Amino acid sequence: MSERVIAPKSRGFLFLDSHPDGCRQLVDEMWQAVPAPVTAEGEGPVALVIGSSAGYGLAATIAGLARVGIRGIGVCFEKAPGRRTGTAGWYRTAATARLAQQHGRDIVFLNGDAFGDAMKEQVADLLAERFGGRLDFLIYSVAAPRRTDPDTGDVYASVLKPVSSPYTTKTLVFDADGAPEVKEVTTAPAEGDDIEQTVAVMGGTDWERWITFLADRSLLADGFTTAALSYIGSPLTAAIYRQGTIGAAKAHLEATARTLDERLGKTVGGRAVTSVNAAAVTQSSTAIPGIALYTGLLRGVLGDTMVNPVGQLVELWDQLTGARPLDLDDEGRVRLDTWELAPAVQDAVAARWSTATSDTITELADLDWFSDEVHRLYGFSVPGVDYTAPAETDVPWPVPTALDTRVCD
Template identity: 75%
Template structure:
């Protein structure tokens, strides 16, 4: 037993510890939001799914919504750190344990593997487990956000860069000082060189997604009608210089081209489909690192309030489309669009007006700062309603057993 009271300690948007009870409550709330279906409504032949990047952000939403809404069984893959004598486990460690417990209580056969999703060893582990336990794979959700990737064939490690392409980008951004006071400032980011662009594409593009599909196809594990979706983001023109038109955008363009290549291949191989799913804005551990995104998301919440669509609700819609409960609808580029609520003209005009007016004197009236702060803290299990943070909590939580 290693119970203790955990208080938030952070450096900017990065927290040093996570709260197990808060992470558990957060996952439970997501499960309820996804409208869980009784096991008897699912039949004996529930879809088999693999969620790569299942412990945080939209990948966690994919795993929880898949289990609760679509009744999937299968495998989740993530890379998390275990608790130690000095530190708690990562938030994703505790969220995975909570997801596994909900799956068990609901009678869903779901396994969770911890390791490097980019490695061929992990691909072999997953393929072996699919072959042994399920015999086939119906769906694959790819949601990996990592700062670097080692190519398993060459051993070369690539590192991503958050930079514009073609010229210096100047953008407003939002940070908080040590006292938690908001600071709206302008930052300049120098452009990426060709090597930085190529390395970002190597990390965040479609190469590893394609390797996963090829590996499982080579093991003859793809079911007839197999579908796969890689989760993506386009975002607002306000953040385009650093995002969609920057190095990340180059990686997203590669991801979308990979989807078109895979789609043609899968149609011929097994009558399958490959798409990218363009999701709406959310506060995630990845997005808070991108200049301008924190400010934009806070302003968007100021405009829409509860009209923002949560990641788990978006992923519930994606699962409805992938499993045939509703038609699979794509745009002209073959992308499922779950971000339309964010990018309407009226919404973007309102956010743009606030963006131009945003400064230290006005930000409290323009953005929902309390919501944003709490959303960042909830990424680590803090500020979750219903949790007693003054009470000791067990930190030595085991990874779900196979």
């Protein structure tokens, strides 16, 4: 037992500890927000979610379990409790596994480097031994600072930089007392092989490697479908995002989808798509200059009509499973961001952006919501949690139950 009171101490948007009770309650809320299942009774499809513990990958996992009744595997890379608490993703994974077991969903969570072939071997063995040797769906949701190439051992590092020229933008920060400030920051442009390095980490290379690896083991079911989660975003953030180094990686991801779609159509009658999701507060997005300000202003314009990640991933699963028609744009992408990029919405956000200062920001953006969302990433600011009480931090990684002892609905 390792109980202690956990306070939300942070450096900017990065928190030093996570709250296990808050993370568990947050996962409960996400599960409860999923509409009733759309699949018939019986064993659901087998799915692999790569990047299952945070952001849209977590939403994909929970929506898949609660809406579609998926079975299968979640892969993530989280830190165990030790001198500090475990990472938030560690606690969220434990909570997701608990709910899955309660609802009779057979899912195994693996903790390790998704870029490495050792993890691919482990997943392939599990699919063969536990899940009948077939995979119906693969969701790829990986945001990482670096990647080691399994063939060469070369280490690539991703960067968030504009291309060609420096980029100056407004950004939102909070001072030591929690007061909001709107500042200007300038980011130097990409140089050397920054673009190639970022594409090597965040592009489609590893996604395609996963598909090839599983196909070579004859593990792709007829009709196998895969989706990589992506983002385009607003013209206000385009220079640092879609037109920057990360945008080059997203373009590579989309080109990979087209290649995989043609290949899977010929081999297993399947398909590959990218899913363009809409803005949300995530651990990855808060690191991008300007995104915090943009998201707070977007919430100020839309309020509760913003569609949260679980709502978006329910829509994606409905389309992937045929509960709703697959709705693709001209480039073969599922677009879950149309409400965000509607011209009237973008015009309203742009107007607020142009007048946003430290003096006006509280009138223009929903900062209470934004601050709460950042805290919730680490299990804080979750209603119903007593943060004055000691919490047990030594939460074990979930061990799958034996197949014949699973709890069923």
